[in-house]
Amino acid sequence: xxxxxxxxxxxxGQAIAAGAKATTAQQGADIRFIxxxxxxxxxxxxxxxxxxxxxxxxxxxxxKIETLSDGGLKIGAMVRNSDLAYHPIVxxxxxVLSEAILSGASPQLxxxxxxxxxxxxxxxxxxxxxxxxxxxxxxxxxxxxAITGVNRSLAILGxxxxxxxxxxSDMNVALAALEAIIHIRGTKGDRSVPISDFHLLPGDTxxxxxxxxxxxxxxxxxxxxxxxxxxxxxxxxxxxxxYEFALASAAVVxxxxxxxxxxxxxxxxxxxxxxxxxxxxxxxxxGQAATEAVFRKAADAALRDAKPQxxxxxxxxxxxxxxxxxxxxxxxxx
Amino acid sequence: MNPDLKAEDDPxxxxxxxxxxxxxxxxxxxxxxxxxxxxxxxxxxxxxPSETHNPIELQGTTAIWDGQMLTLYEESQxxxxxxxxxxxxxxxxxxxxxxxxxxxxxxxxxxxxxxxHCSLAAAAARxxxxxxKLVLSRKMMFQTAGHRARTQQRMRLGATQEGKLVSLxxxxxxxxxxxxxxxxxxxxxxxxxxxxxxxxxxxxxxxxNIGSPSDMRGPGAVPGLYATESAMNELADQLKIDPVQFRVxxxxxIDESLGVPFSSRHLLExxxxxxxxxGWSKRTPxxxxxxxxxxxxGWGMATAAWVAAxxxxxxxxxxxxxxxxxxxxxxxDIGTGTYTILAQLAAERTGVPLEKVEVALGDTSLPEGPVSxxxxxxxxxxxxxxxxxxxxxxxxxxxxxxxxxSPFEKRKNDELAFENGRVFVKxxxxxxxxxxxxxxxxxxxxxxxxxxxxxxxxxxxxxxxxKFSTHSYGCHFxxxxxxxxxxxxxxxxxxxxxxxxxxxxxxxxRNQIEGxxxxxxxxxxxxxxxxxxxxxxPINSNVADYIMAVNADVPKLEVHFLDYPDTEIxxxxxxxxxxxxxxxxxxxxxAATHHATGVRVRELPITIEKLI
Numbered sequence: 001x002x003x004x005x006x007x008x009x010x011x012x013g014q015a016i017a018a019g020a021k022a023t024t025a026q027q028g029a030d031i032r033f034i035x036x037x038x039x040x041x042x043x044x045x046x047x048x049x050x051x052x053x054x055x056x057x058x059x060x061x062x063x064k065i066e067t068l069s070d071g072g073l074k075i076g077a078m079v080r081n082s083d084l085a086y087h088p089i090v091x092x093x094x095x096v097l098s099e100a101i102l103s104g105a106s107p108q109l110x111x112x113x114x115x116x117x118x119x120x121x122x123x124x125x126x127x128x129x130x131x132x133x134x135x136x137x138x139x140x141x142x143x144x145x146a147i148t149g150v151n152r153s154l155a156i157l158g159x160x161x162x163x164x165x166x167x168x169s170d171m172n173v174a175l176a177a178l179e180a181i182i183h184i185r186g187t188k189g190d191r192s193v194p195i196s197d198f199h200l201l202p203g204d205t206x207x208x209x210x211x212x213x214x215x216x217x218x219x220x221x222x223x224x225x226x227x228x229x230x231x232x233x234x235x236x237x238x239x240x241x242x243y244e245f246a247l248a249s250a251a252v253v254x255x256x257x258x259x260x261x262x263x264x265x266x267x268x269x270x271x272x273x274x275x276x277x278x279x280x281x282x283x284x285x286x287g288q289a290a291t292e293a294v295f296r297k298a299a300d301a302a303l304r305d306a307k308p309q310x311x312x313x314x315x316x317x318x319x320x321x322x323x324x325x326x327x328x329x330x331x332x333x334x
Numbered sequence: 335m336n337p338d339l340k341a342e343d344d345p346x347x348x349x350x351x352x353x354x355x356x357x358x359x360x361x362x363x364x365x366x367x368x369x370x371x372x373x374x375x376x377x378x379x380x381x382x383p384s385e386t387h388n389p390i391e392l393q394g395t396t397a398i399w400d401g402q403m404l405t406l407y408e409e410s411q412x413x414x415x416x417x418x419x420x421x422x423x424x425x426x427x428x429x430x431x432x433x434x435x436x437x438x439x440x441x442x443x444x445x446x447x448x449x450x451h452c453s454l455a456a457a458a459a460r461x462x463x464x465x466x467k468l469v470l471s472r473k474m475m476f477q478t479a480g481h482r483a484r485t486q487q488r489m490r491l492g493a494t495q496e497g498k499l500v501s502l503x504x505x506x507x508x509x510x511x512x513x514x515x516x517x518x519x520x521x522x523x524x525x526x527x528x529x530x531x532x533x534x535x536x537x538x539x540x541x542x543n544i545g546s547p548s549d550m551r552g553p554g555a556v557p558g559l560y561a562t563e564s565a566m567n568e569l570a571d572q573l574k575i576d577p578v579q580f581r582v583x584x585x586x587x588i589d590e591s592l593g594v595p596f597s598s599r600h601l602l603e604x605x606x607x608x609x610x611x612x613g614w615s616k617r618t619p620x621x622x623x624x625x626x627x628x629x630x631x632g633w634g635m636a637t638a639a640w641v642a643a644x645x646x647x648x649x650x651x652x653x654x655x656x657x658x659x660x661x662x663x664x665x666x667d668i669g670t671g672t673y674t675i676l677a678q679l680a681a682e683r684t685g686v687p688l689e690k691v692e693v694a695l696g697d698t699s700l701p702e703g704p705v706s707x708x709x710x711x712x713x714x715x716x717x718x719x720x721x722x723x724x725x726x727x728x729x730x731x732x733x734x735x736x737x738x739x740s741p742f743e744k745r746k747n748d749e750l751a752f753e754n755g756r757v758f759v760k761x762x763x764x765x766x767x768x769x770x771x772x773x774x775x776x777x778x779x780x781x782x783x784x785x786x787x788x789x790x791x792x793x794x795x796x797x798x799x800x801k802f803s804t805h806s807y808g809c810h811f812x813x814x815x816x817x818x819x820x821x822x823x824x825x826x827x828x829x830x831x832x833x834x835x836x837x838x839x840x841x842x843x844r845n846q847i848e849g850x851x852x853x854x855x856x857x858x859x860x861x862x863x864x865x866x867x868x869x870x871x872p873i874n875s876n877v878a879d880y881i882m883a884v885n886a887d888v889p890k891l892e893v894h895f896l897d898y899p900d901t902e903i904x905x906x907x908x909x910x911x912x913x914x915x916x917x918x919x920x921x922x923x924x925a926a927t928h929h930a931t932g933v934r935v936r937e938l939p940i941t942i943e944k945l946i
Contacts (some may be wrong), residue, residue, distance in 0.1 A: 126873050133866075133873075150864050152943075237820055239860055239941065242886035245878075247942065264348035285381050318821055321946075325820045 002050040006034075009055050012062075012185055012217055014067040019054045020187050020215030027137060027207040033057045033217065035078060036112035038105070039122050040091055042177070047131050062219060065089070071225030071330055077116035080169065080247065080297075082107065084115060086114035094223060096232035096251050099172035103236040106243055106332060116218035119172060119182065119198070124245050125154060137161045137206040152311040153247065157318075158273035159307055163206030165273060167199065168245045173269035176277045177251035178223050186216040199274035226264050230255040233330040236269070237322050246270030248319040252324040261285045261294075261331070271319045278302040279333045281323065294325040345510020350926035360525035360591055362847050363532030365490075368501035372492025376569040380561040381937035384509070384863040386483040386872070386880060387550050393479050395452045397459040404431045404456055409438045411668050413448045417698045419448045420456060435696040438668040438706075442853075443549035444480045445668070446707045451479075454534075464596040475580035477629035478771035480548030481863055483508040484517040485557045485629070492532075497575045497583045499530040504562065507538045511899035519554030523639040523917075524562055524614040525591030526803055533591075536559055543870050549707065551853060555640055556920075560857075561745040563636035563921035564936065567928075571619075572595035577612060577635055579923065589803030595895065599638060603807045604831040607894055608635070612811035612829040621932040622816075629815040631826075632930025638808040640916035642790030642900070642909035645711075647703035649716040651680060651726045654781040657755070657771040659686040659726075661719065662694040665703030665711055670912055671842035675712050676719060678839060683723035685754035701785070709806075709910025710792065712838060716904040719786035726784025727752045736775040741768055791903070802902050806909045808832040810851070812922040817928035819946045823931070825855050825923060829892045835900040835909035843911050847893045850915025856883040857916070858923035859939050941942065 004248040009015035015033060020029035032051040034040055035058055043049040062076040065087050073094065075084060084090060085101035094282070101110065101118075125134040127145040134143035146154055146164055180195045193211055200208050212218075226232075236249040249269035255262045264285035268276040281302040288294040299320035306316045371374065396407040410416045413433040421428045438445060455468035470479060485508045492501035507561065508518035521535035550556075557571040571579035585602055588595050596896065609615065617633045618624055624631040649663040661680040667673045677691040694700060704714035732749050734757050742757065743751060751760045756767025791804075813827040829850050836841045860881035866873040874880045899907025924935050925943075935944050 018815075068385060124878065126879055127878075130871075130873070132871070133869075145866065145868065149866050149868060153879075173682070202668050237822065239881050240887050241824065242882055242884050297867060305476075311943075317946050321820050 001044050002047065003228070004051055005053045007053065008059060009057055009070055010059055011061055012167060012219065013206045015055055015057050015060065015213045015217050016185060018053070019217065022214040024280060025212040025214050025216055026209060030057065035114040035117045036080070038109050038113045039117065039120070041121060042127070045096065046129055048129055057217070068222065073223040075115050075221045075223070077114065078222055079115045081110040081113040081115070081118060085110065093226040094178060096177060096234045096253060097171065097174040098107050098203065099206070099250060100170040102272050103234060103249070104170040105296060107160055116222055118169055119218060119221070121167070121169045121172070124168045125165040126150065128165055137202070140205070140207050147309060150311065151309040153245065154309060154312055155273045156271050156306040156308050156312055157268070157276050160199045160202045160204065161208070162204055163202035163273065164309060165202065165206065166270060166273060167274050169275065170234070170246065170269060172199070172262050172275035173249055173267045174251045175221065176267035176275040177232070177265045179265065181222045183222065184216050185219045186213060190214035190219070195275065196277050202273050227255050228251070228259065230263060231330050233326050235322055235329070237318060237327040248315055248317070249324040250323040252323070252330050253327045254327065256290050256331050259289055261288055261290055266298070266302065266323065268319055268323065271306070271315050280304065292328065295327040298321070299323040300326070338693055354370065357537055359521045359535040359537055361534045362591065365501045365532040365534045368532035369490055369492040369503065369891040373495050373574055374493045374569065376489065376491045376565055378489055378565060378936060380487045380564055381561055382482070382485045383938060384484045384865070385857065385861045386863045387442040387444035388479065388877060388880065388882060389440035389444060391444055392470050392472065392475060393445060393451065394467065394928050395455040396458040396467040397787060399463070399464040402426065402430050406431070406433045406452065407437045408433050408452070409441070409445055410435045411438065411443070411666055411707055413439045413666060413696060413698050414664060414702050415705065416448050416452065419452065419623065424454050424456060429699070433698045435666050438650055438666060441706070442551045442742045443553060444475070445705060446549055446705065446740040449849050458470050464750040464914050467612040472877060473875040476863060476872040476880070478545040480550070482537045482550035482553070482557070483510060483516065483544065483547035485520055485559035487520055487558070489561050491569050492563050493569060493573065493850065495573065497570070497573050498582055498586045499504050499528055499729065501532040502528065503533070504532045504535045505537070505855050506558070507540055509540050509542045509544065510545065511544055511546040512541050516547050518547065520558030520561065522555040522558055523805070524558060526586065526589040526805070527562065527588060527637070527639055529586035530584065531683065540794050544865065551850065552640065552916045554856070556913070556916050559636070559638060559917045560920045560938070564924055567634065567636065567921060567925040568934065576619070580610055581605060581637060592799060592803055593799060594799060594803050596800050596861050597804040598835065598898055598900035599805070600833040600896050600898055601807040601809070603896060604807060605637070606833040607896070608809045608811050608829055610940065611894065612832070612891060614811060621929060629659065629817060631932045632816060632926035632928070633812070634815040634922045634927070634929055635809060635811045635926025636918035636921035636925065637808065638807045638914050640709060640910070640914035640917055642713065642804045642806050642903055643708070643710055644714040644788065644790055644903065645792060646702070646788065646790040647704045647714040648714060648785070648787045649700035649703070649722040650701045651684070651719070651722040651731055651784045651786070652725050652772070652781040653684065653773050654685070655774040655779060657686070657769065658690040658692060659684050659887045660692040660694060661722070662700045663715055663718065664695070664698055664700040665694050665715060666706045668706045670706070670711070670846060671839060672706065674842060676715065676839055679716065679719045680723060683701065683720055684727070685756070686751070689910055708792065709914065711910070713903050713908055713910050715790065716865070716908060718786040720905060721786025721788065722784045723786070724784065724787055724860050726782055729782040729784060730773065733779060733782060734773050737773070740773060740776060777873055784902060801888060804900065804903055804909070806832065806834040806911065808834070808914050808918070809924040810919050812919070812926045814923065814926040817935050818931070821942050822933060823859070823927060823940065823945060824889070825859070825887070828889065831894045831896065831913060832911065833896040834911045834914060835898065835903065836907040837897055837911070838896045838906065840895065843895060844893045846911045847915035848891045850913065851891055851919055852883050852888050854916050854919025855887055855923065857938060858920040859883070
């Protein structure tokens, strides 16, 4: 770990002013905000991140969960993952979010990790985390050792010839299916970005992962009100039973009326370079009967553009089974 | 390229060849001819990957020089070996090196031998004239601090239609580094485990640009029994014979490789008890035929064996004037309960209550104790401790009979007895006894000392054949659940039965078997050190990417011990139990997996992609 200067921001304005001096808010940033630290400290120990200045944002008054007048939910950036997962409204109206968070990490990590921090969780690609290896995300232009190397856990959707790193977050997958809006405050004022536009595909700039610019601070996340009669569910598949990143996961929010699917939102995890919303699957589901054949068609559609690497071809079938099973469980009548 | 391994129809076998270094390990009869004529045959190759030990405690050394004296604070499984190696490397007399290891946060074999960081810390401390502490990172633990060697084993079994083995051939190859002489002895149990008139075990080695492999819990026998037990299970299925019955049919009466009897072998009773506790008779052999709660069940089993022997050991016991006793032995407690075992032994032999026994371990200034490896520490220390206790008691009785004013003055030593911490005249019975502390105090002695010693039965090149073949045995019965709709395989229940001689401490013993079974679940389903194909580095060199079993993967574990003392190994009849629990478990899990899914996994681990 390299030496760094730690300072504390007492209000968002201070944090934004401090962050605005950074050359980038992306990989290699010289100034970083720190909240739970569950990703940043880890990467600093590996020298993958080496900020000169670290701004502590844990004292900002952003740790509240509030209901909105339209029936939606406002989640402060500093809300800890545990608090979010166990919040009664989240458990009742946004079960997929609670289940997704609780399927990840460990109680200790979830007690530390924050909403905004989880949105910015970095990939677990082994080559990204090893500074002796080439990696276009960590060191643009150095090449991608994963494409020719050990890529079993890496992405099959949204990849490029420069990067196949998976977005590892479970929470983000649920937020994608819930159509969350990310609220950002920056030097030019406030703006709101739908989660589908928040994360970027690697393309030829894998070092850029989000739309954040220097000084941008995530203030909160809002969720639209739950669709009447909708049910949601998160299913995560991995090698062992606990404490492992997803090989494939599915977040589904489905409304069934008279045996017909009237609304469906689907997102996949463990397979995409970003939280993978699948409009293709949603189209196949909407207006159809809730049957296994329909679920299978939706799963085929979701994975149609998958580009497997040498070791992760099984993820195509695994993700399909994951989505079919999640849809089956969420549409089962109690 | 050795023709034995060149199975044209199995290209993966050709990937590693014997090279010029192949060796014959064991041979009897004419296995080729018998195999050729056998009515039922199996010819399959089994692969175990590189695995990394991953004890929670990282390896580390603190080195301190005082003139020409070097002290190393270590987490070693073998302090005396470390002392010898470091003394040689630094050109010092052995007496100038002291190695101290009071506790070890698990080793699993990775801490048996000194790695480069030990001498590096010592050299740096000498150079700087200051103490140096050097702790490896988790990543380094994957590189040059040992790992289980990748193995590839071709098994050829021939049998009659009735299920009697006629030929058994094991040809194994393992990987090692460019420099070392490590031997992954996959053929350790093969020559004696089953009755078969024609047998051959051969091995070869492949040098790779990797760190040196080393012993990992159950080295050799664990990958070896994965292959032989998998082959036995497959051939039983082929013959439509129950796998338990297949073992019964091929149970040897003597060790056929040495032509000597077993000192104590109760494998059939293990199988009988295991089958009964597990409910094996309810098994239906058809694939996917057993269901419960919407899950497909798979039932499988395998047997286990592990060598039982002793290293040389010395121990020292003091009986002290405050009524306490101190037992000292330069062995180590690597988390297996050696402190407790020694206290138990001392308490039992001297009658001093457990809470008044002090145990000193892990210091080369103590009498030389055994390596904590090979499941031999307990078996090795028992005779030395008992010997030391008897010696101390002898000294005590001499004090009793020679101290002026002693109630036993003028008595002869052999008229006296020592029980429950009291000396008494045999003829008068224990009620008349005097506490030993009183005798010592009246003699103005702080303590009396006894020394004990025992010799090794392992590692010495023997000219003559041993009288007995001495091993531990066991079996595992496993239930897996399978959900094809989400490709989820979980181990749901394990029943293990162990025949490991007398169990000195059932709680610590159970802990060893349960821990080994958990490790076996990892071996079967998860563990695999992966090397980057371009630069050769172990790339999953952290505990997030190197998948091991966690608590949520551990089902109900049932452990039974048969408890037949094997007095050929030591007076108490206790064999080792640290490693045998890991032997056979992977083969039982792959058999259960096949029973549930119909997929034969012959290359560990059983990852999702192999089942999908």
